[in-house]
Amino acid sequence: MSAPLSPGPDSLQSKTDAELLFLAQNPSFYHPDLVRAARQELARRGVALPVAPAPETAQATDEPDDVPPRRWQLPALLLGLLGLAAALYWWPVGNKNWKNKLGPVPKRELVAVPTHVLPSFDSLTTAQLGQMPATLPTPERRDTTAQRKFLLLARRFWEAENQSDYLYQQALAARIDSTFPGQVDLTLDKWRRLTSVLVYDHKLQPTMSARVASMHHAALVRRETLTTMKGLYLSGRPPLDQGLMYFNDSVTVLRQALLGVPAARRIRPMEELRRRVEAEEARQASPQV
CATH class of the missing domain: 1.10.357 (Tetracycline Repressor; domain 2)
Known part of the structure; x- marks a missing residue:
């Protein structure tokens, strides 16, 4: 395991900007003095620490979270269906005054036909x-x-x-x-x-x-x-x-x-x-x- 970094200025001066930024942005991993020295070295070099983005605020929505139920829709739908059924029932399906040109259709008479049923053996x-x-x-x-x-x-x-x-x-x-x-x-x-x-x-x-x-x-x-x-x-x-x-x-x-x-x-x-x-x-x- 490698030895911890020394907070001395000589050791930090040999580090690159990227290494110093890593030290400065991860204070929980290193000694506070080392983190403070890395930030000072970055400031001496004129390298600014990146600013953490502010948390996004929730955008307001046009509709509230709890939308009240639209109780008027079901009765309206039922009324519409009843109206449609009534319209179809009374819709004319043909000419009520139509008559068969050949006269009334005669009723069919049932005629008895003799049949021979196979007996059981x-x-x-x-x-x-x-x-x-x-x-x-x-x-x-x-x-x-x-x-x-x-x-x-x-x-x-x-x-x-x-x-x-x-x-x-x-x-x-x-x-x-x-x-x-x-x-x-x-x-x-x-x-x-x-x-x-x-x-x-x-x-x-x-x-x-x-x-x-x-x-x-x-x-x-x-x-x-x-x-x-x-x-x-x-x-x-x-x-x-x-x-x-x-x-x-x-x-x-x-x-x-x-x-x-x-x-x-x-x-x-x-x-x-x-x-x-x-x-x-x-x-x-x-x-x-």
């Missing part, structure tokens, strides 16, 4: 699901996890199939109306609920997998036949022909197999088709009355 579906476990081999029924998945898929199948069979029977009996296309779309959505999950491996037992494959085949046939029936109806033609009836019979065979109907009691689609063709030929050959 919940009870039938539950009964069909109750029959299916008995058609499985006993070892496969022990796999309760696979059986549960199998019955979930079967429920989706029967929900779509029962609705499809209903629409077929309605078309066969000529009891469909303008709601038929929409009912077909609803039924196709049910089939999509089944086919969309059949792309996954559900880890089923062999017989269960074979039954699900039959369900998938029936779904493809039903989707094609329903779409064709809808197109025929919209074009003004009969919604059924011999080919569509044959496809319906092929699905009926699959239904019977899924429910455990013995093979000897199942219908034979080709025989049913031949019988219908012969009946139609006989009808056309008979004299018209």
Whole structure:
């Protein structure tokens, strides 16, 4: 640490003006005699000490610090809004004397339109699901996890199939109306609920997998036949022909197999088709009355 500066005149004379000014302007850092001697040396040299600037006085503002609240603004604003609302309410929006050149508009009468609502097949579906476990081999029924998945898929199948069979029977009996296309779309959505999950491996037992494959085949046939029936109806033609009836019979065979109907009691689609063709030929050959 350097020794303190000596207050002697010789030592101060060797200092520069800047060093002397620093001593004179910082009296708290040095001995009073040294500070006084530095100021005297500056005075001898004719160097004036800078004068500290006077503290700025606060400028007076036009507005006082505490501005009284303008309580008159809120009532005035409310009155203005009320006036605007009244003006808009009474503003003319058109010619009050206007009359329809075609005369008064007639009132529309409600016309009752007969519709066919799709019935619920919940009870039938539950009964069909109750029959299916008995058609499985006993070892496969022990796999309760696979059986549960199998019955979930079967429920989706029967929900779509029962609705499809209903629409077929309605078309066969000529009891469909303008709601038929929409009912077909609803039924196709049910089939999509089944086919969309059949792309996954559900880890089923062999017989269960074979039954699900039959369900998938029936779904493809039903989707094609329903779409064709809808197109025929919209074009003004009969919604059924011999080919569509044959496809319906092929699905009926699959239904019977899924429910455990013995093979000897199942219908034979080709025989049913031949019988219908012969009946139609006989009808056309008979004299018209």
